[in-house]
Amino acid sequence: MPSLKWRSPRRAPLAGGSGVRSRPARRLRMLGAAFDVRSLLMLAAIAWALIYHLTSQAALWSRVLAVPWALAVVALAGLVKVRPGRARYLWLVAACLGLEAWAGWHWIVVSTWATRQAGWELRTRDMGAISGAAVALALLHGADPGAAVVLGGFVLLPGVFARQSRRTADLIDELQETRRELARLAVVEERNRIARDLHDLVGHSLSVVAVKTELARRLVPRDPERAGAELADIDTVVRRALAEVRQAVTNYRQPALAAEVAGAVSAARSAGIACTVSLPDDWHLPVPVEGLLAWTVREGVTNVLRHSRARSCSITVELAPRRAAVEICDDGVGTGDDERPEAAVSGNGLTGLSERASALRGEISVGRRPEGGFRLSVAVPLDPS
C-alpha cells in the first residue's frame, strides 16, 4: 500500500516551509507551537528530573552539567517540533538517553517522552535499538534484569503507540484521498457521458440536416417535388432528435436517492410524522434504478402526507447483488378493505410509478398492511438483460 506522508494539521503550516511567511509571523507561530499541552508536559518532566537531580547527592560536576544538557534537550525538542525528521528525532532520543546514562535513571521520564514524540517518525529497528539502549542503561545503573526489561518497555511502549496512531492517521488520510478521487472520477465519467450523448444525439442529426438542407436548396429550382421530400425528411430527423434530446435530459434529471430520502424525512417531520430510515451504507446503482427508487420515495412519502393521517412512517432501502428494493410503510388509515387491499388504489402517482417500474422490469406492490396503515414497495432487478 503506498504510504502517504502524514502531517499533523497543527504542524503542517510550520513544516511545510512555504517561504512566503514573514519572519516575525513565523517566530510567533513557532512560539505558539512550542507551548501546546504536550510541550508543557515535556517541560514539566524535564523540570522535575532536573530539580530531582540538583537536589540529589550527585557529584557537583554532574549537577552543573545537567543544566545545559537539559536545556539542549529542550532546544532539540523545539527543533523537531518545527522541523520533524527521523535524524533529528534520533538525536533527541540519544540526548535523553545520554542524560540518563550519566545523570541517573530518573531521566527515564524524559527518554520516555522523547520516544513518544519520535514514534511518529522512527522505524521499527530504531525503536528496537532505543529500547535496547534503555535496558542496557538500566543494567548499568544497577537495576536487576527484570526491572531493566520493564524500564526498557516503559521507554518503548509510548513510541509503539505513537507509531500505531500514525499508521491509523495515514490510513484515514489515504481513505479520504481515495474518496475524493472517486468523487472526481464520478464527475469526469458523468461529463464524458454527457459529451457522448450530445455527440450521438445532436451531432449525427445535425449532420444529416446539414446535408439534406444543402440538397433541398439545390433541388428547389430543378425538382421541387424531390426538394419537398427532402424537407419532409429533415422534419422527421429534427423531430426525432428533439424527442431523443428530451429523453436524455429527463435521464439527466433523475432524482438522487440520498437527496430524496433526506427531503422526504424533513417533509414528514415538518408534518408531525416521525420517519425512520434504513439505508445501506453505500450504493452504486445504475442511474435509472436509482431514479426509480428515488421517485418511489418521493411519491410514497407525498402520499403518506396527503392520504394517510399517520403518526409514523418508515423508508427502507435494501440492496441485494441482483436486486434493489424500497419500501415505504405508515401506520395511518390505509385504504381499501381487508379482502381487496388494493381496491382503492388508483391515481396518477402510483400509476406513473408502476409504468416506470415496468420499464425496468421491476415490480410494484401497494395496499393496506395487515397490521393497519399503508405499504408501497418497489423491487427492481439490477442486471440490464
Ligand SMILES: Nc1ncnc2c1ncn2[C@@H]1O[C@H](COP(=O)(O)OP(=O)(O)OP(=O)(O)O)[C@@H](O)[C@H]1O
Ligand atoms: N399512504 C397512503 N395512505 C392511505 N391511502 C393511500 C396512501 N397512498 C395512496 N393511497 C390511496 O391511493 C390512491 C392513489 O394514490 P396515487 O398516488 O396514485 O394518487 P393521488 O395521490 O390520489 O394523486 P396524485 O396523482 O397526485 O399522486 C390515493 O388517492 C389514496 O386513496
Ligand SMILES: [Mg+2]
Ligand atoms: Mg400520489
